[in-house]
Amino acid sequence: MSATATLHLMVGLPGVGKTTVARGLEDTARAVRLTPDEWMIPLFGDPEADGKRDILEGRLLWTAHQVLRAGASVVVDFGCWVAAERWAVRAIAEHADAQFEMHVVDLPDAERRARAAGRWESDPETTFDLQESDHERALAVFEPPSADELGDGPLASPPRGFSSWLMWAAHRWPSLPDLSEQRR
Ligand SMILES: Nc1ncnc2c1ncn2[C@@H]1O[C@H](COP(=O)(O)OP(=O)(O)OP(=O)(O)O)[C@@H](O)[C@H]1O
Ligand SMILES: [Mg+2]
Known part of the structure; x- marks a missing residue:
């Protein structure tokens, strides 16, 4: 495996510019980009579709792990609003x-919302029409990354009831197996 295989995780609110940065990483970091909307919309015609997004994301994370194990880099373009x-x-x-x-x-919120609205005007097939309630929900749920997350320290302890973050991940994304139980 290449020592430089990297998982790049995009974090930020809707419309802020994550996928645009992620596209740049395809070239600058030679990374495979995994953007859920590019799967949800062609598969289901709907970016949320009845809980299917969690299922899709689990499979994309499973794919990300395989890409890394093959020695290549990957961009997980999920947004990941919570720590x-x-x-x-x-x-x-x-x-x-x-x-x-x-x-x-x-970005300042007004600019982010303007970008999201502009994208709906220019590229409606790649996105969906974000409503005020979508923005409000995102702002309420979003946890800005902490200094611990941004630093080089060890992983935080997993949530109560979970012996590892891999176990928690399999719970959060039901189509992702507990990777610690898989042969490496
Ligand atoms: N640096 C920039 N300057 C101006 N416009 C930008 C910039 N980056 C992105 N945009 C535009 O803003 C809009 C939103 O960008 P993008 O789709 O990358 O956001 P996103 O964070 O991936 O959104 P979502 O969370 O909905 O997936 C697009 O129309 C994009 O072209
Ligand atoms: Mg995006």
Whole structure:
């Protein structure tokens, strides 16, 4: 395996520019980009579709782990609004003996919303029409990455009831097996 295989995780609110940065990483980091909307919309015609997004994301994380194990880099373009998800994705990278790099994209809220609205005007087939309630939910749920997450320290402890972040990840994304139970 290449020592430089890296899992790049995009973090940020809707419309902030994550996928645009992730596209750049395809070239600059020679990484395979995994963007859920590019699967949800062609498969189901709907970016949320009845809980299927969690199922799809689990399979994409499973794919990300395989890409890393094959020695290539990957961009997980999920947004990952909460810290637990980000620790879990980092644990997946570490399980593959890969590097982990978080890319936090941030903007003043008015500018972010303007970008989201502009994209709906220019590229409606790649996205969906974000409503005020979608923005409000995102702002309520989003946890900005902490200094611990951004530093080089060890993983945080997994949530109560879970012996590892890999176990928690399999719970959060039901189509992702507990990778610690799989042959490496
Ligand atoms: N640096 C930039 N300057 C101006 N416009 C930008 C920039 N980056 C992205 N955009 C535009 O902003 C819009 C949103 O960008 P993008 O799709 O990358 O956001 P996103 O964070 O991936 O959104 P989502 O969370 O909905 O997937 C797009 O129309 C994109 O072309
Ligand atoms: Mg995007």
